[in-house]
Amino acid sequence: MNDPVPGIQAIPHEDNLRYFSVVIDGPSQSPYEGGHFKLELYLPEEYPMGPPKVRFLTKIYHPNTDKLGRICLDILKDRWSPALQIRTVLLSIQALLSAPNPDDPLSNDVAENWKTNEKEAIETAKEWTAKYAV
Numbered sequence: 001m002n003d004p005v006p007g008i009q010a011i012p013h014e015d016n017l018r019y020f021s022v023v024i025d026g027p028s029q030s031p032y033e034g035g036h037f038k039l040e041l042y043l044p045e046e047y048p049m050g051p052p053k054v055r056f057l058t059k060i061y062h063p064n065t066d067k068l069g070r071i072c073l074d075i076l077k078d079r080w081s082p083a084l085q086i087r088t089v090l091l092s093i094q095a096l097l098s099a100p101n102p103d104d105p106l107s108n109d110v111a112e113n114w115k116t117n118e119k120e121a122i123e124t125a126k127e128w129t130a131k132y133a134v
Contacts, residue, residue, distance in 0.1 A: 008090050010041065018043040022054075022090065026133065027098040031125035032060070035133030039069075039093070041086070051080035052089060061121075061128040063102040063111035071096070072106035 007025035022039040026032030038057040044050060054076060056069035064072040075084060075092055105111030114121040 005087055005091060005094075008087075008094060010086065010090060020086075024090065024094050024097070026129060027094060030098045031122045032062075032097045032129050032133065035129035037097075037133050041089075048082040051076045051084075052086065054089060054093065059128060059132040061110060061125040062097070063100050063105045063107055063114050063121075064096055066106045070106060072101075072104055074104075 007027070009023045010020045011022075013019040013021065020041040020043075022041050024037045024039060026035035026037065035058075037060060040055055040057055042053040044053060054071055056065055056071065058069075060069075071093060073089075073092055073096060075081075075089060100114060102111035102114035110121065113124070
């Protein structure tokens with residue numbers, strides 16, 4: 001990423017330039033504020049015709065991620081376009097932290113909690129952020 005984005009760092013691995021170590025800071029006024037979330041981004045052989053593979057390495061309580069860190073985001077699936085840039089993907093993930101979407105979940109139990117008791121879900125997300133995203 002030649003043009004840095006506030007709150008996002010992406011550094012290619014020296015031994016394999018298809019792999020990036022990514023850190024996304026939790027957006028302010030979100031349950032993830034103050035957290036530093038590590039992600040892994042990989043550009044598969046079919047990139048840019050196919051989307052990059054991105055997953056959280058930091059444990060996160062979010063309805064659009066699963067226990068393996070995979071992310072439910074339309075542009076990483078059926079809405080991918082070769083015109084999209086890596087920075088767009090990372091900005092979209094950062095935006096997902098600001099606005100979780102329990103109606104398109106990857107983690108059904110977290111999404112259900114988000115829908116039925118949003119206050120408790122947000123509190124759990126804050127606790128996990130303080131515990132794991134340091």
